[in-house]
Amino acid sequence: MDLLIEGLQEAISLLITFDPRVINIILTSLQVTGTALFFAALIGIPLGAFLGLSDFPGKSIIEAVLYTGMGFPPVAIGLLVFITFSSAGPFGFLNWLFTTRAMIIAQIIISFPLVAGFTMTAVNSVDSNLLLQLKALGATKRQVVLAILKESRLGVLVSVIAGFGAIISEVGAVMMVGGNIERSTRVLTTAIVLETRKGNFGLAISFGIILLTITFVVNFCMSILPGRGGRND
Amino acid sequence: MIKNNIVYMLNNISKIYEGRDVLSINQLSIQKGEIFCLVGPSGAGKSTLLRLLNFLEAPDQGEIKFLDQVYSQSKQPSLDIKRKVTTVFQRPALMTSSVVKNIAYPLKIRGEEVDYDQIDQLLIKLGLEDLKDQRADKLSGGEAQRVSLARALIFKPEVLLLDEPTSNLDPANIKIIEDIIIDYIKTNKTTIVMVTHNLFQAKRLADRVGLLHDGSFIEVKEKEGFFNNPEQELTKDYLAGRLIC
Ligand SMILES: Nc1ncnc2c1ncn2[C@@H]1O[C@H](COP(=O)(O)OP(=O)(O)O)[C@@H](O)[C@H]1O
Ligand SMILES: [Mg+2]
Numbered sequence: 099m100d101l102l103i104e105g106l107q108e109a110i111s112l113l114i115t116f117d118p119r120v121i122n123i124i125l126t127s128l129q130v131t132g133t134a135l136f137f138a139a140l141i142g143i144p145l146g147a148f149l150g151l152s153d154f155p156g157k158s159i160i161e162a163v164l165y166t167g168m169g170f171p172p173v174a175i176g177l178l179v180f181i182t183f184s185s186a187g188p189f190g191f192l193n194w195l196f197t198t199r200a201m202i203i204a205q206i207i208i209s210f211p212l213v214a215g216f217t218m219t220a221v222n223s224v225d226s227n228l229l230l231q232l233k234a235l236g237a238t239k240r241q242v243v244l245a246i247l248k249e250s251r252l253g254v255l256v257s258v259i260a261g262f263g264a265i266i267s268e269v270g271a272v273m274m275v276g277g278n279i280e281r282s283t284r285v286l287t288t289a290i291v292l293e294t295r296k297g298n299f300g301l302a303i304s305f306g307i308i309l310l311t312i313t314f315v316v317n318f319c320m321s322i323l324p325g326r327g328g329r330n331d
Numbered sequence: 332m333i334k335n336n337i338v339y340m341l342n343n344i345s346k347i348y349e350g351r352d353v354l355s356i357n358q359l360s361i362q363k364g365e366i367f368c369l370v371g372p373s374g375a376g377k378s379t380l381l382r383l384l385n386f387l388e389a390p391d392q393g394e395i396k397f398l399d400q401v402y403s404q405s406k407q408p409s410l411d412i413k414r415k416v417t418t419v420f421q422r423p424a425l426m427t428s429s430v431v432k433n434i435a436y437p438l439k440i441r442g443e444e445v446d447y448d449q450i451d452q453l454l455i456k457l458g459l460e461d462l463k464d465q466r467a468d469k470l471s472g473g474e475a476q477r478v479s480l481a482r483a484l485i486f487k488p489e490v491l492l493l494d495e496p497t498s499n500l501d502p503a504n505i506k507i508i509e510d511i512i513i514d515y516i517k518t519n520k521t522t523i524v525m526v527t528h529n530l531f532q533a534k535r536l537a538d539r540v541g542l543l544h545d546g547s548f549i550e551v552k553e554k555e556g557f558f559n560n561p562e563q564e565l566t567k568d569y570l571a572g573r574l575i576c
Contacts, residue, residue, distance in 0.1 A: 231424040234385050234492075235437045235482065236414035245436075249427060 101299055108300025109307055120301075124308055127285040130198050130276075131266045134205030138261050142210040143254060146217025147243050151229070164218070167211030172204075172264075176271030179204040183275065196277040201285070204271040209261035216260055220253020221246055259320050266313055286312075336363045337396075338490060338522045339384060344393035346379055346546075354379050354546040356393075361490075366516065366523045368533040368554075371543035372574055377526045380543065381492045384524060386413045398489075414441065417488045421495040423479035425467035430459060430478050433467045437486040453481050456511055473504030480508060484515055491515075493525040497532065509536060530570065534558060542566050544574070 112120050149161060181187050183195040183203075194200045224246050232242045247254060269287035276283035278292060286309045293302035339361040346354035354376040361367050361384075369377050382388045383395065389404040398415070402408050417437070425433050434453070435445045454460045457477040462470065467478055476496060483491060493512075497505040509532065516523060527533055533540055534554065541551040542565065550557065550566045561567050568574045 225424055227420060227422055228424040228426070230382075230387060231418075231420060233387055234416075234418040234420075235440070236410070236417065236486075237440050238410060241440045245426065 102303070105299040105303035109304030112301065112304045113308070120304060120308070122281055123284050123286055123289050123305065124312075126198065126283070127266065127287075127309075128312070130201050130272070130285060131205060131262065134202045134209060134265055135258065135262050137202075137206045138209040138213050138265075139258055141206070142213025142257065142261065143217050143247070144243075145210075146214040146219075146254075146257065147221050147247055149214070150218040150221030151243060151246060161218070164211050164215050168215045170208075170211070171270075172208050172268045173270035173274070175207050176204055176274035179207065179271065179275045195275060196279060196283060198276065198283055200275040201272045201283060204275050205265040205268070208268060208271060209265045212264055213257045213261040216257030217247075217250075217254050220250035220257065223253065224249045255320055259317055262316060263313065266316075267309065337361070338363050338398065340396035342394045342396070344383065344390045344395065346376070346383065346388070347391045348379075352546060354383070354390075356380070356546075356548060359541070359548060359551065361522060361524060362539075363522055364516065364520050365538040366512075366525060366536050368537035368540045369524060369526045369543060370528070370530070370533060370540060370569070371549075372569070373528075375543040376546040377543055378494055379546075381418055381494050381524065381526065384490070385416050385418045385492055387418075414486075415489040416492065417483045417486075417490075418492040418494060419476075419479050419483050419496045421498055423472075423475040425470070425475055425478055425482075427466065427468045429464050430454070430462050430467050430470070431464065433478055434482045434485050437482060441486065443486070450481075450485065453485060456514070457481055458507060473500050473507075476500060476504065477507060480511065484511075487519055488521065490522045490524070493523065493527075495526050495528060498528055505532070512536065530558075542569055544569075 149157065149164070179200055180195065183189050183192065183200050185195075192199075194203070228249065229242065229246065232245055237245065267287060269291060272283075272285055273288050273291070276285070276288065278284050278288040284292075286305050290302050290305045290309070293299070293305065337360050339359070341356050341359040343358075344354060344356040345352055369380065371377055379388075383390055386402070386408055389402075389407055391404060394401050394403045396402070397408065397412070400408065400412070407413075426436065431447070431450060434450050435447075438445045451460065451463075454463055457480070459474065459477055459481065462474060467475065470478065476499070480496065497508055500508070512523065512525075513536070515521060525536065537554045539551065539553055540557040542549045542557075542563075544565055549569075550561060550563045552561075557566070558570065561570060565574060
C-alpha cells in the first residue's frame with residue numbers, strides 16, 4: 099500500500115513539473131496513435147459504409163474476414179509487421195523497423211477492422227426506407243453514402259473510439275516492432291512495462307494515470323462532439 | 332391525344348422478383364398534368380410500378396418512354412432526368428436534422444441555391460411554420476408526412492409519385508395533404524401518380540383511375556367511368572370490396 103501511495107506522490111510531482119521524459123513519451127504515444135487512427139478511419143469508415151450499403155456475391159466472406167480482424171490478437175499483427183519490415187522481409191529495404199512508422203502500420207492494421215466493423219453495423223441499422231427515399235429525392239450514390247453516414251454518426255463515432263481504445267492501450271505489437279527505444283519509439287504502454295520491471299513504480303504509475311486520463315478525455319470529447327444529435331439517443 | 336402530352340408510355344413491361352412475375356403491363360400512358368390514381372389489392376404491384384416510374388429499379392423486360400426518351404433495363408436515364416421525378420412514400424423517412432434542413436436537402440444535393448422564403452411559404456401552407464427548427468425525427472406521423480411532402484415539392488418535380496401517402500393519417504392531416512396536392516397541381520404542371528386504398532380519395536383527386544391486380548392492369552378509365560360504369564368483373568368486385576389478395 100505504501101508503495102502505491104509513494105508511487106502516486108512521485109507521479110503527481112512528475113506531472114506537475116512537466117518532466118521532459120514524461121512529456122516526450124506522451125507526445126510519442128499521441129503522435130503514433132493519432133496518425134494510425136487517422137488512417138484507420140480513412141480506410142475503415144468508407145469500407146464499413148460500403149459493406150453496410152451494398153450487396154454483392156462474396157460479401158459475407160469479406161464480413162467474416164473483417165470480424166476476424168476485429169478480434170485478431172495484436173501480438174500476431176506485431177509479428178506479421180515485424181517479419182514484413184525486418185531486413186529479410188519484403189519491406190525490409192524501407193528500414194522502418196524500430197521506428198514509429200512500423201508502430202503506426204501495426205496500429206492501423208489493429209484498428210481499421212474495428213472502425214470498419216462498427217461503422218458497418220451502424221450503417222446497417224439506418225432505416226432502409228431512408229436509403230430508397232434519398233435515391234428518390236435524386237441523391238447520387240456518394241450523396242446517399244454521406245447522408246447515411248451522417249445519420250449513423252453516433253455509431254461511426256463509436257467505431258473510431260473503439261479503434262482508439264484498442265491501440266492507445268496496446269503494448270505487445272508496438273513493443274515488438276517499435277523496440278521501446280527511449281526518446282524515439284517509447285510510448286506510454288511500453289514505458290509502463292519497462293518502469294515496472296525496473297521497480298520505478300512512481301514513473302510507471304504516472305504513465306498509467308496519464309494513459310487513463312488521455313483515454314478518458316478523448317472518449318469524453320468524442321462523446322460530446324455531435325451534441326445531442328443522433329438517432330440513438 | 333397530342334403526343335407531347337404524354338409523360339410516360341410503358342410498353343410490355345415486366346418485373347420479376349425471385350423468379351416470380353410481379354408486374355406485367357402491356358401498355359400504360361400517363362398524361363402531363365393529370366392525377367392518375369393507382370388502386371388495387373395489396374401485393375398487386377403498385378409500389379413496384381412506382382419504383383420503376385422513379386427509375387429506382389429497371390424493368391426486366393420492356394420499355395418505359397419518359398419525356399420522349401426510351402428507357403429499358405439496359406438504358407437508364409441520366410441523373411438530370413431521374414431528378415425530374417420523386418416519390419413520397421407511405422412511411423415518411425426523414426433525416427435526423429431540423430425540418431428546414433430536411434426540406435432544403437433536395438436543393439442542396441442538386442447544387443441549387445436554397446430559397447428560405449420559399450421554404451417558409453411552403454411551411455405555412457402545410458401548417459408547419461412553428462416546427463421549422465424542430466428535429467424532424469421528433470415529429471408526429473402527420474407532421475412528418477407533411478414535411479416529406481414539402482421536401483418533394485420544394486424542387487418542383489415534373490412528376491410526383493405518391494405511394495399511399497395518407498393511409499396512416501387522421502382526417503385532418505389527410506385534408507391538408509389533399510389540399511396542397513390540388514393547390515400544387517393547379518399552379519404547376521406536375522403530373523401525379525398516386526397509390527391509394529381510399530376510394531373516396533381517388534374520387535376526390537383523380538382524373539383517371541387504374542386498377543392493378545396481380546401485376547396487370549384490369550381497367551384504366553376516366554374517374555367517372557371507372558366508378559360509375561366499370562366494365563370488368565374484377566373492377567366491380569374491387570369497388571364492392573370483394574377483392575382481397
Ligand atoms: N424487393 C422485392 N423482392 C421480392 N419480392 C418483392 C420485392 N418487392 C416487392 N415484392 C413482391 O412483389 C409483389 C408486389 O409488391 P408491391 O409492389 O409492394 O405491391 P403493392 O404495393 O401493390 O402492395 C408482392 O408479392 C411483393 O411480395
Ligand atoms: Mg405498396
